[in-house]
Amino acid sequence: MSTSRIDRTRSADIGATGRLIGAELRLVLREPLVLAFVFAFPVVTVLVIAGSFASDDTGFGGMDPAQWYVSSYLAVVIAAVGLIMVPVHVAAYRERGVLRRFAAAGFPRWSFALASGTVGVTLTLAGCVVLLAFAAPVYGLPPLHRPALVVAGVLVGAVAMTGIGLLIGCLVPSARAAQGIGLLAFFPSFLLGGGGPPPSVLGPGVRGVANLLPLTHVTESIRDPWLGVGSGATDLAVAAGFLVASALGWWRAVRL
Amino acid sequence: MTALVEVRGLRKAYGGRMVVDGVDLDVGDGEIVGLLGANGAGKTTTVECLQGLRTADGGTVRVLGLDPAVDGTMLRTLVGSQQQDSALPDRLRVGEAVELFRRPGSPRPDGLLAAFGLDGKRRTAFSALSGGQRQRLFLVLALLNQPRLVVLDELTQGLDPAARRDVWAAVRALRDGGSTVLLVTHFMDEAEALCDRVVVLRDGRVVDAGTPRELVDRNAPWATVRFSWPAERPWPRQPGVHEVRRTGGAVEVHGDRGMVAYVCAELVRQGLVPDDLAVVMPDLETALVGLLSEEVAA
Numbered sequence: 219m220s221t222s223r224i225d226r227t228r229s230a231d232i233g234a235t236g237r238l239i240g241a242e243l244r245l246v247l248r249e250p251l252v253l254a255f256v257f258a259f260p261v262v263t264v265l266v267i268a269g270s271f272a273s274d275d276t277g278f279g280g281m282d283p284a285q286w287y288v289s290s291y292l293a294v295v296i297a298a299v300g301l302i303m304v305p306v307h308v309a310a311y312r313e314r315g316v317l318r319r320f321a322a323a324g325f326p327r328w329s330f331a332l333a334s335g336t337v338g339v340t341l342t343l344a345g346c347v348v349l350l351a352f353a354a355p356v357y358g359l360p361p362l363h364r365p366a367l368v369v370a371g372v373l374v375g376a377v378a379m380t381g382i383g384l385l386i387g388c389l390v391p392s393a394r395a396a397q398g399i400g401l402l403a404f405f406p407s408f409l410l411g412g413g414g415p416p417p418s419v420l421g422p423g424v425r426g427v428a429n430l431l432p433l434t435h436v437t438e439s440i441r442d443p444w445l446g447v448g449s450g451a452t453d454l455a456v457a458a459g460f461l462v463a464s465a466l467g468w469w470r471a472v473r474l
Numbered sequence: 475m476t477a478l479v480e481v482r483g484l485r486k487a488y489g490g491r492m493v494v495d496g497v498d499l500d501v502g503d504g505e506i507v508g509l510l511g512a513n514g515a516g517k518t519t520t521v522e523c524l525q526g527l528r529t530a531d532g533g534t535v536r537v538l539g540l541d542p543a544v545d546g547t548m549l550r551t552l553v554g555s556q557q558q559d560s561a562l563p564d565r566l567r568v569g570e571a572v573e574l575f576r577r578p579g580s581p582r583p584d585g586l587l588a589a590f591g592l593d594g595k596r597r598t599a600f601s602a603l604s605g606g607q608r609q610r611l612f613l614v615l616a617l618l619n620q621p622r623l624v625v626l627d628e629l630t631q632g633l634d635p636a637a638r639r640d641v642w643a644a645v646r647a648l649r650d651g652g653s654t655v656l657l658v659t660h661f662m663d664e665a666e667a668l669c670d671r672v673v674v675l676r677d678g679r680v681v682d683a684g685t686p687r688e689l690v691d692r693n694a695p696w697a698t699v700r701f702s703w704p705a706e707r708p709w710p711r712q713p714g715v716h717e718v719r720r721t722g723g724a725v726e727v728h729g730d731r732g733m734v735a736y737v738c739a740e741l742v743r744q745g746l747v748p749d750d751l752a753v754v755m756p757d758l759e760t761a762l763v764g765l766l767s768e769e770v771a772a
Binding site: 238 | 548550552557562563565570575615
């Protein structure tokens with residue numbers, strides 16, 4: 219293939235991907251149930267659980283439980299998008315032949331993953347803003363000790379969990395199966411990885427399981443630098459590792 | 475005629491089961507070629523290999539001069555495609571779908587939408603379209619970027635007869651406009667109505683190919699003549715007649731095509747030309763049904 223032909227193909231690929239991202243962003247705004255889950259679930263649960271502990275509760279390593287949960291719950295938004303919304307969306311597209319139609323029309327293989335990732339991250343950021351907007355008047359926002367690391371934690375976590383969601387969506391046979399597996403992955407991650415009881419009250423076995431969950435590391439990579447209890451660098455590296463692994467897995471497993 | 479598609483000895487197996495076994499296929503510029511066969515004959519796998527959506531296990535494939543296994547993504551931008559059992563996102567509107575699939579530099583879609591009766595449906599979501607409207611939208615999407623080749627896979631599956639006729643008219647309009655079409659179907663009446671040439675697949679192999687007329691002549695070289703005839707009057711023996719059936723006051727003569735002339739001449743000679751004279755010529759379905767359902771020789 220000549221160089222100019224390759225350039226034209228690349229340019230067409232980028233244009234097609236841009237159109238796909240635009241279409242996917244529009245379409246997700248027309249999914250009221252998805253939006254309700256992604257936006258409402260973290261808000262409702264954080265408002266309940268952050269107010270369930272006395273401010274001097276010792277289970278939080280000396281931190282205010284409300285602040286501990288508000289900073290942790292950004293990861294719950296990330297998990298809601300990555301483990302519930304994305305797998306069901308991808309599996310439904312695969313099941314109905316939408317992805318094959320995109321492929322047959324010349325959309326490059328990676329374009330749908332990029333579009334889904336962009337939608338996932340955009341929705342996550344919007345969900346985080348909504349969460350903080352509701353939590354702030356009730357519990358206040360904890361001071362940001364290391365904002366750059368917090369932003370890195372949110373972005374890497376969002377991409378990693380979206381990547382895991384894409385992988386699930388590409389491997390399961392149907393949207394229903396994706397929903398089942400997504401829920402199975404989401405609730406243990408939510409309860410053990412930052413949205414449930416504090417790690418100090420968990421038994422050693424359960425804490426060991428929690429440490430194996432990607433969401434635990436995403437939560438800590440956000441919460442630790444936010445509350446100033448650490449850099450969260452190790453957890454950020456682990457989350458980045460999950461990101462790379464899910465991307466490689468997706469590249470090998472993807473079937474349109 | 476320039477060949478836009480050249481396939482030689484295409485082979486593809488899934489898990490050790492051969493589904494396409496040595497298929498040869500040519501599609502010339504401006505032709506409508508039908509790939510005809512029962513479900514599971516290997517038709518869809520063949521066209522998926524042509525579009526680079528599946529990797530062939532053997533054989534050579536050239537589409538528009540490109541190898542789909544190497545230049546698949548580029549090739550798919552040059553081929554208009556309607557795929558079996560595929561869909562669009564439910565909430566995607568017709569106008570949005572057109573803009574999503576239309577590449578920069580392609581003509582405005584207004585003419586196509588109007589030609590396929592979708593001009594007033596631009597704001598309608600895909601899920602709210604009828605089956606016929608969806609298929610017409612798929613045709614619009616397949617043609618948006620002025621492809622040199624259009625692949626239509628089971629275009630009318632699941633449509634009611636009226637919607638089917640609408641879609642057929644749309645495909646005929648493509649032919650009239652000079653498009654080259656590879657039409658995958660298991661409907662023999664569809665292949666007969668639309669195709670210049672038909673390639674018949676069974677169990678992944680080409681079992682016959684030619685124009686619909688050639689296939690009928692080769693596989694069903696007979697005709698039947700029916701007419702009223704006095705019960706007491708005998709019907710004479712004639713050249714090319716295989717069988718004469720008499721039921722009350724009716725005669726049915728079955729035989730070679732040439733016997734039709736002898737039967738009609740005899741009716742005129744005897745001065746009894748019946749009002750209900752009917753000549754039944756086999757159609758493609760009648761001709762191929764035996765070919766497609768035969769057991770593969772061990």
